Amino acid sequence: MLFKDQLYFVRENMKKNKMRIFMTVLATAMGTAFLIVLASVAFGLHDTLIKDVLEQETVNQVQIYGKDDPNSQGITDEDIDYFQSLEHVRAVRKQSYLRQSPRVSLNGYETSPHTVAVDMGALETGGTPLEDGRYATSSDEVVVGYHFYEQLLKEDTDPEDMYDENGERIDDTLYQGAVIGETIDLTVSRLINETDTEEKTYQVTIVGVTAEPANEWQQDQTLYTTFDFYQSVSEYTGTPGGELYFQEEPMDLTFYYDEVTIQSNNLENIQTLTKTINDEGYYGYSVASELKQINMLFTIAKAGLIFIGAIAVIIASIGIFNTMTMAVTERAPDIGIMKAIGASPKTIKQIFLLESSIIGIMGATIGTLVSYLISFLVNIGLPMILEAVFEEQLPDGFQFSSIPWTLVIIAYTICLLVTLISGSRPAKKATKIDVLSALRREL
Amino acid sequence: MIEVKQLSHQFELGKKDKKTVIPVLQDVSFSVTKGEIVTLVGRSGSGKSTLLHLIGGFLPRQSGAITINGTDVSNFTEAQFAEFRLGTIGFIFQNFQLIQSMTAYQNVELPLILQGVSETARKIQALETLEKVGLKGFEHHYPSELSGGQQQRVSVARALVLNPLIILADEPTGSLDSETEEDLLHLIKELNDSLDITFLIITHDDEVAKIGHRSLMMHDGALIDQEVK
Ligand SMILES: Nc1ncnc2c1ncn2[C@@H]1O[C@H](COP(=O)(O)OP(=O)(O)OP(=O)(O)O)[C@@H](O)[C@H]1O
Numbered sequence A: 001m002l003f004k005d006q007l008y009f010v011r012e013n014m015k016k017n018k019m020r021i022f023m024t025v026l027a028t029a030m031g032t033a034f035l036i037v038l039a040s041v042a043f044g045l046h047d048t049l050i051k052d053v054l055e056q057e058t059v060n061q062v063q064i065y066g067k068d069d070p071n072s073q074g075i076t077d078e079d080i081d082y083f084q085s086l087e088h089v090r091a092v093r094k095q096s097y098l099r100q101s102p103r104v105s106l107n108g109y110e111t112s113p114h115t116v117a118v119d120m121g122a123l124e125t126g127g128t129p130l131e132d133g134r135y136a137t138s139s140d141e142v143v144v145g146y147h148f149y150e151q152l153l154k155e156d157t158d159p160e161d162m163y164d165e166n167g168e169r170i171d172d173t174l175y176q177g178a179v180i181g182e183t184i185d186l187t188v189s190r191l192i193n194e195t196d197t198e199e200k201t202y203q204v205t206i207v208g209v210t211a212e213p214a215n216e217w218q219q220d221q222t223l224y225t226t227f228d229f230y231q232s233v234s235e236y237t238g239t240p241g242g243e244l245y246f247q248e249e250p251m252d253l254t255f256y257y258d259e260v261t262i263q264s265n266n267l268e269n270i271q272t273l274t275k276t277i278n279d280e281g282y283y284g285y286s287v288a289s290e291l292k293q294i295n296m297l298f299t300i301a302k303a304g305l306i307f308i309g310a311i312a313v314i315i316a317s318i319g320i321f322n323t324m325t326m327a328v329t330e331r332a333p334d335i336g337i338m339k340a341i342g343a344s345p346k347t348i349k350q351i352f353l354l355e356s357s358i359i360g361i362m363g364a365t366i367g368t369l370v371s372y373l374i375s376f377l378v379n380i381g382l383p384m385i386l387e388a389v390f391e392e393q394l395p396d397g398f399q400f401s402s403i404p405w406t407l408v409i410i411a412y413t414i415c416l417l418v419t420l421i422s423g424s425r426p427a428k429k430a431t432k433i434d435v436l437s438a439l440r441r442e443l
Numbered sequence B: 001m002i003e004v005k006q007l008s009h010q011f012e013l014g015k016k017d018k019k020t021v022i023p024v025l026q027d028v029s030f031s032v033t034k035g036e037i038v039t040l041v042g043r044s045g046s047g048k049s050t051l052l053h054l055i056g057g058f059l060p061r062q063s064g065a066i067t068i069n070g071t072d073v074s075n076f077t078e079a080q081f082a083e084f085r086l087g088t089i090g091f092i093f094q095n096f097q098l099i100q101s102m103t104a105y106q107n108v109e110l111p112l113i114l115q116g117v118s119e120t121a122r123k124i125q126a127l128e129t130l131e132k133v134g135l136k137g138f139e140h141h142y143p144s145e146l147s148g149g150q151q152q153r154v155s156v157a158r159a160l161v162l163n164p165l166i167i168l169a170d171e172p173t174g175s176l177d178s179e180t181e182e183d184l185l186h187l188i189k190e191l192n193d194s195l196d197i198t199f200l201i202i203t204h205d206d207e208v209a210k211i212g213h214r215s216l217m218m219h220d221g222a223l224i225d226q227e228v229k
């Protein structure tokens, strides 16, 4: 029997009981839609989270925290050379924090900024762009953060007067003058004995301002200086990084990097790179390895939701079982006649399995279309409701529900499998129909 | 063409503990040669239908052997028998056994569909066969829209459409009046003459018995007489 003819048979049979077929398809569609929509939440939130992680500029970085070596105090230039020799490395960013906050004075305004010595060359290649000006080229030049000016206070103002009653900064108290090209007094102190301090003032020029940080909540008030400056402060205080600490004995002033970040030239290589570095005995961390855990967590969540959704499909399959059993019983005389003529049991079975698969496919197709609609509505509607009720803005591109083609394939497979299983018993029953009993209309 | 050797059959009734065994056929042996019309007569309940059902493969054989067209079908499985039957044996039943939801044309087309014949070839063969049995113009009538004689002609056409070697008929005229019966007998004779189809016909009717070359008489599950005309 040709497949085309089997299909024709099935179509004719289905036409005979449209209402029953419709209800069965409806139940299957509902089961499939439930499965897809349920699982789509895990897919949607996962996508949102992954997108969020990938958008972080730190995603293609490996941060080095130290070295698994008892003789090593920290990362030195030698280690940096090693990192730079590795494949897939675009830039190695390194910095050291000054262990005191020097006093800055600019045209009558003052502040004590967090001061970091950085590799100006690596800043440039490593993705810290400037808003204005240029990178520092010598130890008497500095770069300041985008929000640096906000912390400048006019000498002798009471910090209380800076804010109005709502806690907002009063505009008049902000530093209004130029920043780039200005020379500032940078005063560092040292302990000359247990209690007394002494000061030294450097005159440095601000040559650049960093670009605004990507996220609104990030503040960059840092003062960026060079390693030479860092070392000269160390030498002045006699302690590493200018720490305010008194000791008679001269201290070891070997220079170590506090923070080293290796940037990879592309995201795919980040995990190999992290592994290479960790195998070499460094403590490296990348967000990418966190992605792995996020992925694992969501894979479990997806599997769980698909499993729960599959139960709905299984419940719907009871309907298919029922419909097919009734169809077989109703058509028993016709099946008897067909068998008497010479239809093989295999042919009879194929026709009924085909009928239940068609119900399954129709259900899965309608269910998928409905799921896309529901998913679309949820992604539009839910943020609106949440924003209305909680008065909170959801981040851009946030999606609750996402239906990738893999989920559709999974749902189809589950649906087809379940319909085939539930249709197989009735189909088997059809092949077992006794010709003579059927012809006598006993069934 | 048909060779039956020492065929016995019994039905078992009732549950395991209270089983009653009804012997229906005892050591039936006979043969039918190609192109013969053989009638099978006998009292009601003598086992005629059971014999025909065994030859047609509708009942599982219990003992004895059946050979059809040189093929030993004794140990065929249900599926093997179905395939064999499709191209070799046509059936005609007393109550026609047409599929009610299909037109005359569709009923005749059914064996061709099961055989896997293409749609165009099907159309030619089915229409030709319907014409042969005198039903031209009734192709699109449903069984309920046809007379008994016409319905039996549809079932003859269905039995005929795959050019079988043998047609088995169980009281084919049982539901027809004498005039329609005569038409059908005429048709059978004609098919036997022109196509050399072998017929094995169960009947109660003397008129039918007349067209046979030979008549077999059954009594209590045994063949008692082989009358040659
Ligand atoms: N499925 C069955 N189960 C039990 N007994 C059966 C079954 N089929 C037939 N019989 C018995 O077998 C015997 C022969 O039946 P069969 O139908 O072969 O007779 P028949 O010669 O065709 O009669 P008729 O001329 O009335 O059609 C009968 O006694 C009948 O009761």
Ligand SMILES: [Mg+2]
Residues within 6 Å of the ligand: B048, B049, B050, B170
């Ligand atoms: Mg009978």
